[in-house]
Amino acid sequence: MTSDTHDEVRFPIQRECPYAIPPVYTRLRDEEPVSQVVLPDGRKAWLVTRYDDVRAVMSNPNLSSDRRNKDFPVVVAGQNAALAKHAPFMIILDGAEHAAARRPVISEFSVRRVAAMKPRIQEIVDGFIDDMLLLPQPVDLNQAFSLPVPSLVVSEILGMPYEGHEYFMELADVLLRRTTDEQGRIAISVKLRNYMDKLIEEKLDNPGDDLLSRQIELQLRDDGEIDRPQLASLALLVLLAGHETTANMINLGVYTALSNPAMLSEIKSSPKKIASFVDEMLRFYTIPDFGAHRLATADVQVGDVLVMKGEAVIASTFSANRDPAAFENPENININRDTRHHVAFGYGPHQCLGQNLGRLELQIVFETIFRRIPSLELAVDESQLSFKSDALVYGLYELPVRW
Numbered sequence: 001m002t003s004d005t006h007d008e009v010r011f012p013i014q015r016e017c018p019y020a021i022p023p024v025y026t027r028l029r030d031e032e033p034v035s036q037v038v039l040p041d042g043r044k045a046w047l048v049t050r051y052d053d054v055r056a057v058m059s060n061p062n063l064s065s066d067r068r069n070k071d072f073p074v075v076v077a078g079q080n081a082a083l084a085k086h087a088p089f090m091i092i093l094d095g096a097e098h099a100a101a102r103r104p105v106i107s108e109f110s111v112r113r114v115a116a117m118k119p120r121i122q123e124i125v126d127g128f129i130d131d132m133l134l135l136p137q138p139v140d141l142n143q144a145f146s147l148p149v150p151s152l153v154v155s156e157i158l159g160m161p162y163e164g165h166e167y168f169m170e171l172a173d174v175l176l177r178r179t180t181d182e183q184g185r186i187a188i189s190v191k192l193r194n195y196m197d198k199l200i201e202e203k204l205d206n207p208g209d210d211l212l213s214r215q216i217e218l219q220l221r222d223d224g225e226i227d228r229p230q231l232a233s234l235a236l237l238v239l240l241a242g243h244e245t246t247a248n249m250i251n252l253g254v255y256t257a258l259s260n261p262a263m264l265s266e267i268k269s270s271p272k273k274i275a276s277f278v279d280e281m282l283r284f285y286t287i288p289d290f291g292a293h294r295l296a297t298a299d300v301q302v303g304d305v306l307v308m309k310g311e312a313v314i315a316s317t318f319s320a321n322r323d324p325a326a327f328e329n330p331e332n333i334n335i336n337r338d339t340r341h342h343v344a345f346g347y348g349p350h351q352c353l354g355q356n357l358g359r360l361e362l363q364i365v366f367e368t369i370f371r372r373i374p375s376l377e378l379a380v381d382e383s384q385l386s387f388k389s390d391a392l393v394y395g396l397y398e399l400p401v402r403w
């Protein structure tokens with residue numbers, strides 16, 4: 001995938017090691033921070049690798065996120081065709097259209113609303129730990145804990161029954177693999193859309209105290225009718241964006257702490273450091289592996305380069321989060337500093353809507369799991385772990401543990 005020659009860099013750039021950033025990013029950041037790369041379909045794009053430039057790209061209104069545009073770059077085969085099967089997700093909209101889709105749900109993820117979820121999230125985390133402790137060891141933490149926790153949290157927020165979840169999780173897993181082909185992506189997208197449509201039907205008949213029911217009520221009040229495809233897309237986005245990302249961060253955080261005994265004992269002895277551990281993990285791994293893709297809708301200056309209208313731009317949040325101009329010793333994990341200015345949740349208008357929730361879930365998870373299972377350890381040698389270098393979101397496929 002990667003060619004670290006000085007004449008051509010192919011994108012995506014695969015991670016070979018969980019800790020070190022691929023050297024090509026470091027070279028480009030030093031020598032050519034806005035440089036041409038080649039996408040899988042042969043098209044060229046500008047890869048942006050410095051922190052300041054990445055933030056400038058992500059907040060520039062002339063760098064569009066609208067994947068409905070036929071000129072939008074294709075980094076993952078079939079992704080844009082699969083997206084076309086849904087009413088547009090807010091994540092692919094620009095300007096006023098984006099604001100209209102995001103505005104009605106902002107309050108669902110506010111600091112206050114999320115803080116009120118704390119006791120229930122704690123209960124969910126404790127419940128899955130209780131269940132896991134009864135299992136024969138070793139246990140795959142990913143299946144027993146890391147996936148079901150955020151999955152249940154987000155399904156409760158939406159008002160979705162938990163029973164359908166295994167079905168949903170299976171589909172989402174295939175969808176998020178980089179290797180799934182166009183037909184596969186489209187087929188899964190249609191199944192997911194139908195699933196959500198049925199759920200909305202049920203909510204219309206039986207409203208509850210949940211995000212979907214509140215959105216239905218809001219639309220009925222303001223417009224006299226509901227936009228079902230738009231609601232299905234909203235629910236799907238929240239579900240997809242909210243469970244896999246958090247699950248991968250749980251696995252990576254547990255793996256990192258268990259393979260760094262000094263860090264683990266620091267976390268256990270001072271739980272106040274959990275918050276900075278969470279942000280340092282988010283920064284260090286920057287799991288959305290493709291960065292942010294944009295299409296120039298006007299000529300735009302990015303660093304030293306004048307990007308022309310119609311050209312593709314990829315802002316690497318991963319590289320930005322390892323930029324020494326923004327973080328001292330960025331290749332080291334240091335839980336005794338404030339790194340909340342990282343761009344792991346993106347930047348600008350599309351900055352992660354669920355970041356308060358993501359942070360809170362991760363803080364509760366790490367505080368609880370290391371306190372309740374003090375003898376937790378990896379059940380295999382680190383070299384046997386399988387990292388997701390073929391997925392859209394970085395992480396671990398399995399995390400075998402024992403205690």
Ligand code: HEM
Pocket residue numbers: 065090091092102154237238239241242243245246249282287288292293343344345346347349350351352353354355357358359
């Ligand atoms: C904890 C790990 C998480 C990470 C690393 C993460 C990362 C991101 C990133 C990088 C973006 C911006 C994408 C772009 O600019 O194109 C984003 C957007 C989004 N995230 Fe998250 N996210 C996480 C958790 C969550 C959770 C828990 C939820 C909700 C339950 C969520 C919901 C969303 C939504 C709805 C958007 C789209 C916002 C928009 O387009 O305006 N995320 N996330």
